Amino acid sequence: MTNPRTSQPTSFPGEPQQPRPGLTTMMRIKPDHGEESYVGKGLLRDKVALITGGDSGIGRAVAIAYAREGADVAISYLADEQADAEETRNWVERAGRRCLLLPGDIRDRDHCAALVERTVADLGRIDVLVNNAAAQTMNEGLETIDDDEMQAAFSANIFAMIRLAKAAVPHMAPGSAIVNTTSEQAKVANKSMIVYAATKGAISSLTVGLSNLLAEQGIRVNAVAPGPVWTPIQPIAKSSDELETLGQDTPIGRAGQPAELAPAFVLLASGEGSYMSGAIVAVTGGVPIG
Template structure:
């Protein structure tokens, strides 16, 4: 069951990252009609930003498909513990790894902890990000750029470098980019720029790892109802969120997570360097 834009009331949160547990209505991270079929049986996935939003839904659907998961998050402990419960309810293991992904040493430790405790690593999902609404250019100063690139861009390199010694032929790396990497967004200038970097990284890394038969693909969501929205937008802008796309409603995390299942599975064995676009009907180039 989807949620219409009219069901999204004005709201904001006074912390970043925002909490999924405080959103109204709650995002849909699963649906009863989704039945796992063992697509990821015996696999281990590490998901950054796995505590909530798209990351939580990916963790739940991966568990339904037979994978154990490690989720990396900053400090949203309540949301992370909820995700852990959801994964374990599917009979799979879920390792919680809190910390700051802008620190390359932490990223390496997170990968090693995943391998040590879950036995291997087959799927790396680089999903964690931050964003800011910017009215004026002078809001985008060195501190802002350092923060957003330190979260949205540099950790891709940190995690991939740490993961590659453990990834085998047939492994998969999936990067979350954005519709804004293709069409731009005047009010999310710094964020959109980092998402363009995510896109370029996906395509370049796919070519680099072709000989190792490790696939690298991306997902470019449109307006999705996640904690990103109340932590980055003014309360009045959140009301009616999602009306701007042809479907005239926000997407739900579960409507995006299915792309991550496909790209991680053998169903996508002939795809690398590609991007899927769950965006409510917006046609973008590239």
């Protein structure tokens, strides 16, 4: 048995901050996306998944896991993240599956529709929608919250999810699934992350609402709520001192790695989770969110 407190890095010393959007290729301490560890079981054989934010972090780990479970994958990402996206495609193709790269900004309503259209046109269908991309904002006091940044965060984190679901559902057959990424911040709501926390709370509510709305169509909707996870979003928003101790205040005593989130996304997308809908699955290192 492996001790979860010591099975992954417990500190990230010397990690430099990054400008937006943040790149895995620029991280000194590379995250674990399951490249060398994830073993598939055929749980998504011949399915097609669209994953937003699939170039890096949790999205890359999900793309690798889905490919090894037998799915073809389309990933959306910002154009500035092209290098990371190509690395993700490399891992998907090494698993013997197709990977469609779809650069652009999900805050653009037309781009959301185009993502679904291209996925269906190029890969033939859409069985799983993973709404993972997110903008993380930090604040000190209320006076430091920038209005444009706040609107951009809600556009990326909430409005895009609704638009993508609206575009995808007409193409989804019974048995399909939508998996959203929320956060422990939906419940914890750190005082320095109130805009981000508000968007994540909205995602949790949206997940339940969509699950109720789509149940009659046989489409399941669930969410994964990560705790602190070692991804490029961290060096964008946090200082080097904060990065060094990231996750040490959780009961497990460390930050999570993207690879540790992927199994939850597989469960919720596959037949293994056939009686799960409207669930918020916590992967938080022991931080309660109930």
